[in-house]
Amino acid sequence: MTTAAEPQSLLLQMLDPAVRADPYPLYGRIRAQGPLQLPDNNLAVFSSFADCDEVLRHPAAASDRLKSTVAQRQIANDPEGTAARPVGPPGFLFLDPPDHTRLRRLVSKAFVPKVVKALEPEIASLVDVLLAEADGSFDAISGLAYPLPVAVICRLLGVPLEDEPEFSAASGLLAQSLDPFLTVTGSAGSGFEERMQAAAWLRDYLRELVARRRRDPGGDLMSGLIAVEESGDQLTEDEIIATCNLLLVAGHETTVNLIANATLALLRSPEQWTALAADPGRAAAVIEETLRYDPPVQLIGRVAGEDMTVGSLTLPKGDSILLLLAAAHRDPDAFDRPDEFDPDRAAIRHLGFGKGPHFCIGAPLARLEATVALTALTSRFPNAALAGEPQYKQNATLRGMSKLPISL
Template sequence: MAAPSALAFDPWDPAFLADPYPAYAELRARGRVHYYEPTDQWLVPHHADVSALLRERRLGRTYQHRFTHEDFGRTAPPPEHEPFHVLNDHGMLDLEPPDHTRIRRLVSKAFTPRTVEQLKPYVRRLAGELVAGLVEAGGGDLLTDVAEPLPVAVIAEMLGIPESDRGQLRPWSADICGMYELSPSPETAEKAVRASVEFSDYLLELIAARRKEPGEDLISGLIAAHDEGDRLTEQEMISTAVLLLNAGHEATVNATVNGWWALFRNPGQLSALRADHSLIPSAIEELMRYDTPLQLFERWVLDEIEIDGTTIPRGAEIAMLFGSANHDPEVFEAPAALDLTRKDNPHISFSAGIHYCIGAPLARIELAASMSALLEQAPTLRAAADPERKPNFVIRGLEGLSVEVR
């Protein structure tokens, strides 16, 4: 196990954020697990280990179903952060069985494959309209003009949020997601708490309105979902709606801009895609692997485990490096190369195990719709300037992506 000072891993270094993949290669070469003192986490960089740990029941997204903060050797969050934690801790992403099992089962009754499939025409039409606007303007910011409005509108449409209210969703989401970065600042926490309160209050009113007049939307479906008399509580509905919005667009937005920036830097692959649109499904999987939107996924050690002879004690936190796992040469041939025809592509960008992304089918539909529309309507699309990368590590994306259509 390498000493912390010897690791190239530095999630606050702009050079690392610009391209973390060489550092990941060094981590993988040095061993299977590394203690990282600045965040008090155990870094796991190999695909086989990450894949196995995502299914490991001795780990958990929470520990509060088994331990108090004190019993687990952890400090309780500050009381002023409570609105964020109430919202976050009742979402199924941060729960373990039996609560996770119950909530996911109930949510799945509303968020069905049929529901997602029925959205396809709407997603394709909206993607076409957004791209048409970009083309008519001769270019613009791919992030704000296409990548962002598409998934936000789709999940808002699913939830039944009126168009007049949708402008608030992305700012709320961005402020809440700031808390998922490593060591968030007090200012970040304050913004997340405020957004949690405002978003929760808004959804309380929307849920009350849907109770009186149910519709065909997902909020109405969550209210109606039941199983042997079991129903979602009001807080679980609010937390689920926020989770579906946040997770339902953050990955898609960043996969879109990360993906197109990768294509612009690999003109041979872009030319092949423009010549053969049947590559779109495999291109989406490869772009998700190549520059992963979610770089890190954390789990608590509920019961002591051992990785490659190193004992990880109960109460520790493991940081599974998705970006590194997706570039592991033990699994992917020539992982540093972008290959849109890659056949064997078991990337873990949508996680695995019980926390596998429930919205993965919808994300793939959205990514395919925007890519198809851009290839068809903007065959000469190109980058107008090098983009600036967001100063984030966990959620990897760009500040914007300026493009031209000629």
């Protein structure tokens, strides 16, 4: 039997940057407690594979955070409601039907596997250019894992890559706003003002770019959305901005961590590095196992849109829900040897791209970028080795490294 204080303190530890390099023992302790219910926070936390999977498939699980009791209370107490409203990335990730369905449909065509596959030559030449500059000591983040997905998403959206230094800072701050400080502690966490400013800056930047593309359209996704807006009443300018914002941040803050986490896992199992160097056909298994073993998106949220029963818990409507995907992926009831990185395990399952109506729209693109990057890196540098400890950013949700030094 757990006391009320224990779950809260475990969750606070999860938000502490001190655990970022290896949060998995803590996730194990949380999972061992079973699902957690914190009635004072109107919060339930799930960490087993079966429970996370069930919530993602549950028809009453909503994504609009403003439906939560905590957000409603904040809005009631603060007429401006700024503390409760998501500062970003907004967009259809945080919407429910019918708006979610309408907006997702408008962009999903650009990300289907066939369309994405056509980008392969361009992705391969970007990787060539990046690796041509690599010398003996190489930071896998700034040298490959970050610039590749950023160049690709900018190209797709029609965002000038030369503006990147400006919006990368804003994107990084918005990624931090996904950490569940409000849900766990009842307050938005330090740096809230700075994140609000970054959100406002990025929205203004995108609004200006939309105006430019309106005058001078290209073959990019933003121009495509503008054409849809101008042809009828399917979406508004604010929705174009919110959608581009979501895609830009998703493109900046996720695939970088997939490429980096896979690189680190392979370097820590040198026989796996060598095996991939010799056989590029192993890339798909390496990538799926990385998405299980060390997922770039460690946790996601939902709100009980109605009273819900999940596993052994009954949740009242309005409760916030945290799904600790990274804990679920190490669940011994779902996986043999869960703490082992083993791309050869049979039928790798994971929730790394989510599940159900919000399943990641960028999954084919992320998989393709990671395949090209990892096969090129291992085959060109079959003797690469770790050259120091990786350093981590403070983010808990979009957990990732800021530096991964390797010797080539």
